[in-house]
Amino acid sequence: MKAAGFGRDAASAVLSLRSFGAAPLGVDRVLVDVGDLDLWPGECVALTGPSGSGKTTFLRTLGGQLPPRAGHMRLAGQELAQAATAQQRTLLRRIALVAQQHDLVEPLPVHANVMAGALGRWSNLHALRYLIRPSAEELADAEAALELVGLAGKLREPTGRLSGGEQQRVAIARALVQAPILLLADEPVASLDPRTANAVLGLITRLARERGMGLICSLHQPRLAERYFDRVLELRDGRLEAAAIGDSRSAAPERA
Amino acid sequence: MRPLELLLDFLPPDLSPAYLLALAPAVLQTIGLAVGAMFLAFCASLPLGVVAALRLPGARALLAALGALRAIPDLTLAVLFVVLLGLGPGAGLFALALYYAAGVAKMFADILRTAPEAPLRALRTAGASRVQVALFGLLPLKRSDLISYASYEFECALRASVVVGAVGGGGLGSELVGSLAALDFHRAATQILVLVLLAAAFDAGATQVRRDPRWLLALMPVGLFAVIAYAPRMFALGHALEVFGQMWPPEIPATAWAKLPRWIWETVWMAAAGTGGAVAVALVAGPASARNLAPAWIAWPVRRLMELLRAVPEVVWGLVLIAVVGVGPVAGAWALGIHSAGCLARLFGDCLENAPVAPQRALASTGASRMSVFAYGAAPLAAGPMAAHALFRFEWNLRMATVLGVIGAGGVGQALYEAQQLFFYRQMLAYIVLTWLIISAVDRAGELVRRRYTLAPALIGADPV
Numbered sequence: 169m170k171a172a173g174f175g176r177d178a179a180s181a182v183l184s185l186r187s188f189g190a191a192p193l194g195v196d197r198v199l200v201d202v203g204d205l206d207l208w209p210g211e212c213v214a215l216t217g218p219s220g221s222g223k224t225t226f227l228r229t230l231g232g233q234l235p236p237r238a239g240h241m242r243l244a245g246q247e248l249a250q251a252a253t254a255q256q257r258t259l260l261r262r263i264a265l266v267a268q269q270h271d272l273v274e275p276l277p278v279h280a281n282v283m284a285g286a287l288g289r290w291s292n293l294h295a296l297r298y299l300i301r302p303s304a305e306e307l308a309d310a311e312a313a314l315e316l317v318g319l320a321g322k323l324r325e326p327t328g329r330l331s332g333g334e335q336q337r338v339a340i341a342r343a344l345v346q347a348p349i350l351l352l353a354d355e356p357v358a359s360l361d362p363r364t365a366n367a368v369l370g371l372i373t374r375l376a377r378e379r380g381m382g383l384i385c386s387l388h389q390p391r392l393a394e395r396y397f398d399r400v401l402e403l404r405d406g407r408l409e410a411a412a413i414g415d416s417r418s419a420a421p422e423r424a
Numbered sequence: 425m426r427p428l429e430l431l432l433d434f435l436p437p438d439l440s441p442a443y444l445l446a447l448a449p450a451v452l453q454t455i456g457l458a459v460g461a462m463f464l465a466f467c468a469s470l471p472l473g474v475v476a477a478l479r480l481p482g483a484r485a486l487l488a489a490l491g492a493l494r495a496i497p498d499l500t501l502a503v504l505f506v507v508l509l510g511l512g513p514g515a516g517l518f519a520l521a522l523y524y525a526a527g528v529a530k531m532f533a534d535i536l537r538t539a540p541e542a543p544l545r546a547l548r549t550a551g552a553s554r555v556q557v558a559l560f561g562l563l564p565l566k567r568s569d570l571i572s573y574a575s576y577e578f579e580c581a582l583r584a585s586v587v588v589g590a591v592g593g594g595g596l597g598s599e600l601v602g603s604l605a606a607l608d609f610h611r612a613a614t615q616i617l618v619l620v621l622l623a624a625a626f627d628a629g630a631t632q633v634r635r636d637p638r639w640l641l642a643l644m645p646v647g648l649f650a651v652i653a654y655a656p657r658m659f660a661l662g663h664a665l666e667v668f669g670q671m672w673p674p675e676i677p678a679t680a681w682a683k684l685p686r687w688i689w690e691t692v693w694m695a696a697a698g699t700g701g702a703v704a705v706a707l708v709a710g711p712a713s714a715r716n717l718a719p720a721w722i723a724w725p726v727r728r729l730m731e732l733l734r735a736v737p738e739v740v741w742g743l744v745l746i747a748v749v750g751v752g753p754v755a756g757a758w759a760l761g762i763h764s765a766g767c768l769a770r771l772f773g774d775c776l777e778n779a780p781v782a783p784q785r786a787l788a789s790t791g792a793s794r795m796s797v798f799a800y801g802a803a804p805l806a807a808g809p810m811a812a813h814a815l816f817r818f819e820w821n822l823r824m825a826t827v828l829g830v831i832g833a834g835g836v837g838q839a840l841y842e843a844q845q846l847f848f849y850r851q852m853l854a855y856i857v858l859t860w861l862i863i864s865a866v867d868r869a870g871e872l873v874r875r876r877y878t879l880a881p882a883l884i885g886a887d888p889v
Binding site: 231232233257260261263264265267271272273274275276280284285287288289290292295296299339342343346 | 542543545546547548549550551552553555556559560561564565567568
């Protein structure tokens with residue numbers, strides 16, 4: 169296969185995009201022109217831009233919820249094609265997406281929502297058995313993930329009874345159980361008060377750096393972006409551009 | 425009012441301890457029928473509903489098949505199963521199970537489809553398979569809706585289990601047919617009374633289940649036991665298949681073709697006359713039972729009387745009335761009318777009570793009398809929903825009219841039952857297909873009318889059947 173402009177460095181990057189383009193479902197042309205982007209282990213990138221600029225479309229495309237419209241994508245040095253092989257599907261499971269609120273299953277207890285991150289590794293039978301009788305080991309895993317996000321002791325609480333900020337942390341814990349190498353967060357603090365927002369951003373950037381995950385997080389507040397992230401990229405008029413702080417993107421992206 | 429006079433022959437009911445004790449096995453069998461049938465129906469309909477809701481391959485065909493199956497009434501299915509499995513509770517149980525499995529699966533699919541999209545998408549992104557999305561997302565998200573619908577259907581199943589008894593499906597229904605045939609009206613009255621009490625007990629039980637769903641688990645062993653106990657002893661697949669083969673191809677003899685228009689007319693007339701009479705009664709009884717319009721000393725007794733009318737299913741009223749006024753569509757129209765009057769009075773009363781208050785208060789502040797506030801405020805405000813309920817009731821009664829025929833009220837249903845009794849299986853199948861065609865056409869027409877006039881569809885559970 170043609171190298172498609174991946175440099176020698178791209179091998180060690182968590183995520184490498186070349187001439188990458190995204191679009192919502194039902195739109196045939198590229199609406200979000202990402203161009204080239206390399207994300208290194210432990211690097212935290214903030215994604216800003218006005219509402220409707222395509223931040224969610226971009227993140228959902230990276231998360232596998234939308235098909236890519238143009239260019240190439242490499243995850244941990246492996247080229248990802250449209251028709252994924254079994255090995256690539258295993259790799260895709262290591263991309264975790266934390267959305268805004270309301271993507272947890274509220275009637276389930278907290279631990280079931282957390283361990284839902286492991287579903288990709290479990291068989292259907294295993295999943296059914298867990299709902300009837302979770303093993304002590306699995307509950308310990310869930311508790312460990314909850315401890316990391318500062319929610320120790322909430323294991324058996326009904327998820328619907330938690331506050332907005334707590335639910336956001338449960339979603340992060342679920343993403344951690346997925347053991348991701350790339351963590352995507354779509355406006356994770358949009359509906360949180362400033363104090364909780366700071367705590368959540370501090371948490372995910374710290375976890376990303378500690379565990380060497382790449383992090384792309386969309387945000388509305390430039391001040392928070394500069395405070396917690398290594399790089400800030402802005403989506404403007406359908407193109408991804410550097411907004412502040414040293415940008416390592418190649419200046420002249422190749423067009424497909 | 426000769427029929428009403430004859431109804432007095434049913435009083436007093438036979439309440440001797442000896443007879444009540446003798447009735448116990450039939451009561452237990454009826455309960456077993458309902459619980460067993462619902463056990464099978466829920467076991468089948470939950471996975472079917474999930475398959476349909478997740479749009480797995482074949483979901484569209486499955487939904488179409490379920491909808492088509494639902495258009496064959498429970499009693500009609502029971503007539504078929506009595507032929508296939510022999511007389512007794514087994515036939516009733518499997519007929520009910522099939523009817524409810526189809527209906528509940530379709531409803532479960534509709535409920536599951538209203539689940540919020542975001543959590544399901546998140547699970548898919550985390551790498552969950554479709555089955556895992558159902559286990560960790562769909563089912564827990566819609567758990568309480570599923571349970572409250574299931575417990576509502578459970579009450580319906582009890583009344584239906586009496587109904588299928590009427591064609592030889594066992595239980596209280598078979599007893600009732602026997603008592604009426606023997607002109608033993610006092611005991612028939614006892615059986616109806618027991619049925620009403622049993623329905624009230626089930627109603628209370630359903631409320632309990634809604635509050636604590638674990639009670640549903642307690643019913644599972646009872647259901648399993650009933651299924652095993654009532655499974656036909658001598659069932660032979662070969663025999664059933666052979667009988668089924670004899671039904672093929674369906675045919676309507678030349679002599680019957682001439683009667684066909686009359687049968688269809690009788691069925692439609694029964695439904696129209698019954699619904700019309702019920703609307704007339706409900707237009708008086710509805711306002712009289714609305715607590716914001718009528719004084720309590722009128723509203724309370726009217727409410728209780730209407731409850732009594734609707735507590736007895738149409739088919740049971742039909743059995744009673746056929747016994748007193750004789751075979752034919754007149755008895756059928758009365759049966760539909762009496763039960764529907766009870767239902768519609770309740771619904772009309774609710775509509776009037778729930779009419780927006782502000783416009784009525786504005787009218788009253790102009791010094792208008794209570795009567796004018798009703799005529800210019802509550803009545804026109806409630807007219808739309810009341811019309812929707814009346815239309816739904818007419819649709820329902822057309823369906824029930826085909827069923828009432830089976831117990832002797834004329835029309836297509838009677839032709840079906842006579843064909844079964846005479847072992848004309850090919851004709852029997854033809855009349856089942858005809859019943860299916862009529863009901864499917866009525867369902868479709870009702871849907872079109874509702875869409876044309878944007879009448880709110882009657883809510884499941886809000887409409888007492």
